[in-house]
Amino acid sequence: MENWDDIRIFLAVARGGSGSAGARLLGVDQSSVSRRINAFEEKLGSKLFDRLTSGYRLNAAGRKLFETALRMEQDVIELDRTLAGQDQELSGTIRVSIADTLSNHLLLPVTASFLKRYPEINLRITTSIKTAYDKVGPDDAEADVVLRTSNTPPERLVGRKLATASFAAYGSRSYLASQSERVEQMLWMNWDDGSESPSWPGLAPEIPDHLCRLRVDSVPTLLEAVRQSVGATILPCFMGDADPDLVRIPPGEIVSQRDFWLLTHKDLRYSARVRAFLDHLVEGFRPFRDLIEGRQPQK
DSSP, rough: OOHHHHHHHHHHHHHHHHHHHHHHHHOOOOOOOOOHHHHHHHHHHHHHEEEEEEEEEOOHHHHHHHHHHHHHHHHHHHHHHHHTTTOOOSOEEEEEEHHHHHHHIIHOOOOHHHHHHHHTEEEEEEEGGGTTOOOOOTTTTTTTEEEOOOOSOOOTEEEEEEEEEEEEEEEEEEHTTTTTTOOGGOEEEEEEEEEEEEEEEOOOOOOOOGGGEEEEEEEHHHHHHHTSSOBBBBEEHHHHHTTTEOOOOOOSOOOHHHHEEEEEEEGGOOHHHHHHHHHHHHHHHGGGGGHHTTTTTOO
16 A cells, blocks of 8 residues: 555544544544545545444455455554664653553552653553453554553563452442441442453352442442442452452452553563663552552551
8 A cells, every 4th residue: 555544544444433433543633534534445446434324334345455454554563663672762652551440550650750760751551441451452552561460461462470469349338337238138330341241250159140230341430439339349459458448348358369460562672761661660569569469458
């Protein structure tokens, strides 16, 4: 293809499912995206999308081009990483992919000291529910650094395990004080992973499905619901134990564990700015290890 921008815009619309969604992914105006897609189709002499009231859907030609475009995108990303890996300057931008729970409670507390220590390095942080826990998010391919809680980190990334994150069931002190029922009869809430039934790994007794009255696709919102005494739920210990108003159910018990990984691409291991960021995070997360692993006593 003569113009990589055409492919980049095509991929954004294909992933977003509409011109407006593609524009948001690219950070540009929707009308510009629509014009570029129409011009690209005219140049190719073939329609790539079926225009529906609900958005853009790839047709047969579009699906075929999509597979080729993904390979082209990967080649461009790998070329960028190869060049970045040879960069020994402590300047530029580091792109970070992380779940919002990890960002708010673990990454942000060490961000200020890094930016102060390296005044010519900028951070670009991408958070999403799609990058939560064992999920591998779509932004990982373009990220320089990936932080994830997972027992099966992607093999294409390299790095180190920082800790073993522990999870426990929590309720607010006021909610638990108002409950005369047994634990398994409480109102429960769960993170919405898109499945038909919530999963309660390692939790005993098993929570009946009908008691899970609220499901939320944002862990920070779930935390706020527990704080407001809506019900009980499972949270990472670095969130639950850090809040003086929350109590584990049963007291002190850990119900699940996942490894906490700091990862990067092989080509970027020797980039000066990436190396500096990785080393800073290892140093900065060390004081949080007991809290992450659920060993820090609750206040």
